[in-house]
Amino acid sequence: MASSTPRLALKVDCDTYQGSKAGIPNLLKLFDEFRIRATFFFTLGPDTSGRAITRIFTRKGFLKKMLRSNAAALYGPKTMLYGTLLPAPRIGELLKDVIRSVDTAGQDTGVHAWDHIRWHDRLDRLSEEEIERDYGRAHAAFADIFGRPARASAAPGWHATSRSLAVQSRHNLLYTSDTRQGSPFFPEAEGRVFGTLEIPSTFPTWDEMLGDPQYPNEAAFIDAYAASVQGTEVHSIHTEVEGTARLDLFRRQLDRWRADGVKFVTLEELALEALAHPQNVPIRRLERTSIPNRAGLVTTGV
Numbered sequence: 364m365a366s367s368t369p370r371l372a373l374k375v376d377c378d379t380y381q382g383s384k385a386g387i388p389n390l391l392k393l394f395d396e397f398r399i400r401a402t403f404f405f406t407l408g409p410d411t412s413g414r415a416i417t418r419i420f421t422r423k424g425f426l427k428k429m430l431r432s433n434a435a436a437l438y439g440p441k442t443m444l445y446g447t448l449l450p451a452p453r454i455g456e457l458l459k460d461v462i463r464s465v466d467t468a469g470q471d472t473g474v475h476a477w478d479h480i481r482w483h484d485r486l487d488r489l490s491e492e493e494i495e496r497d498y499g500r501a502h503a504a505f506a507d508i509f510g511r512p513a514r515a516s517a518a519p520g521w522h523a524t525s526r527s528l529a530v531q532s533r534h535n536l537l538y539t540s541d542t543r544q545g546s547p548f549f550p551e552a553e554g555r556v557f558g559t560l561e562i563p564s565t566f567p568t569w570d571e572m573l574g575d576p577q578y579p580n581e582a583a584f585i586d587a588y589a590a591s592v593q594g595t596e597v598h599s600i601h602t603e604v605e606g607t608a609r610l611d612l613f614r615r616q617l618d619r620w621r622a623d624g625v626k627f628v629t630l631e632e633l634a635l636e637a638l639a640h641p642q643n644v645p646i647r648r649l650e651r652t653s654i655p656n657r658a659g660l661v662t663t664g665v
């Protein structure tokens with residue numbers, strides 16, 4: 364994907380009810396103002412974010428991350444209780460119009476999840492049938508809202524397995540964006556090569572960078588991201604963070620990228636570009652890796 368102009372695909376993960384409700388309209392307005400096309404991935408089933416609290420007890424490093432990134436302030440107190448003390452809101456049903464407006468605004472779209480927390484925390488323990496049930500429900504909800512099937516999906520937490528790839532391979536996708544690091548590839552897992560193009564996220568997310576002592580202030584933080592755009596990059600952002608709690612800082616980041624001449628592209632555009640020459644797309648084996656300032660492991664291609 365070599366290109367003389369630095370290019371950036373913004374991958375917008377919509378994880379929660381509150382984040383989608385406020386963050387989607389905020390980002391649509393901002394992208395319209397900057398004339399940017401991005402790619403939105405929706406969580407369409409129940410918002411059970413409150414269950415993520417249990418990660419404090421089950422995953423090393425999660426509490427530290429929660430405290431450092433001040434997750435309660437970023438995500439809001441209600442979201443921290445959904446699926447536990449408060450009932451889990453059904454995002455797709457409650458926010459049909461908000462989600463549909465992404466299409467009307469001319470943005471690129473795909474499926475993120477049915478139950479984000481379940482995929483994020485339990486994918487390794489789910490059978491292929493269980494994955495298919497959730498994944499199929501998300502696709503059905505997407506088709507119901509948009510009147511057409513989704514052609515792309517992005518796995519919560521960058522968690523993919525041979526079973527999740529097998530499920531996705533039956534959904535006639537143009538591409539997935541399930542992993543971290545490197546250029547697009549065809550994934551291999553447990554000896555099987557899958558024919559759906561995979562486009563990794565190449566940048567650290569804000570929640571990995573915010574609070575890192577290497578970037579003591581917002582200017583240093585924006586500088587670091589500006590210096591990182593070389594060639595073609597894919598950056599995962601969140602409706603809860605860039606789209607709501609830190610919208611002003613995100614605007615400053617967009618200003619800087621625009622001033623630097625960064626060209627914004629959609630993941631669909633990158634997929635079509637790579638698939639025009641499939642013989643040049645490498646096969647990479649899925650593995651788990653750790654990412655600085657992120658609790659748990661993510662999937663990558665090696």
Ligand SMILES: [Zn+2]
Nearest residue numbers: 376378519520
């Ligand atoms: Zn997500």
